[in-house]
Amino acid sequence: MPEGHLIHHHARAHLADLRGPLDTRSPQGRFAEEARQLDGGQIEAIEAYGKHLFYHWRDGPIVHVHLGQQGLFLHHDPPTPPPRPQVRLRIAAAGRVVDLIAPARCELLPTRDRDRLVAGLGSDPLRTDADADDVQGRLAASGAAIGAVLLDQSVVAGVGNVLRAEVLNIARIHPSRRGNSLERACVHRLWATLVGVMEQAAEEGRILTARPPGARADIPEHEARFVYRQPRCRRCGTDVEQLTVAGRTAYACPTCQPLPTRGMPRQRDGSGSASG
DNA sequence: GGGTAATGTGGAA
């Protein structure tokens, strides 16, 4: 389920909800010993970085969570139902309970390991320490398809398949275009779009890029996207093109995101005729 | 009730 926007959304919500002494347990059992260690402790800070979550326990360890593809959080108000047997970690505060299910990773992490992990990540558009100039430079220097570079967590942290499709459509860039074929203003537009879309998505907890004006609040996600898993572009109605970029299905509107004609003069570098 | 895809990643081949 999760891309970076949702990770930040959860971090904010959990920081607000999980105050005071906490009860922790692992009904599923795979985090039982760790949960016993944490039981009765308090969370001091929650950090989101790309698709990673770090729960900093007061005078305690860091709990590192990566949801992977199937992981999800359930939130309960009292009266709290008993946890499903699949719940890896239940964290219960006085008024609010969070269940973590099917994470790709849930582990105690020494600070050194957290630092090493973060050092391998690129700028996160949702973090104040994101280095916009550095990322744009790296995007513009890459000879790989921009749709591949965006998914590379060591370049930009937090972008997944939905954000890739929607942001490239909004910025009118075809996912197959090489980073180093993009004009500087184009890369700047891409970064600005990324930040804007992700901030709104983090706020709302979902990616609703193509929401029509006046749409009901509970509009389904699949009706509120320009090209991701759409038969036709919601901007112009053109049939959406599906292609594989970086091993994952990419979606593009041939009208809104045209590919420059092959063979167009581009003498700056030799990458213009690269296969793909 | 069954079958399938999914917003991700890392390791094997």
Place this chain on the structure above:
DNA sequence: TCCACCTTACCCA
């Protein structure tokens, strides 16, 4: 490049 991980949600009968 493919598969496993592991669960939910959705589609269809």
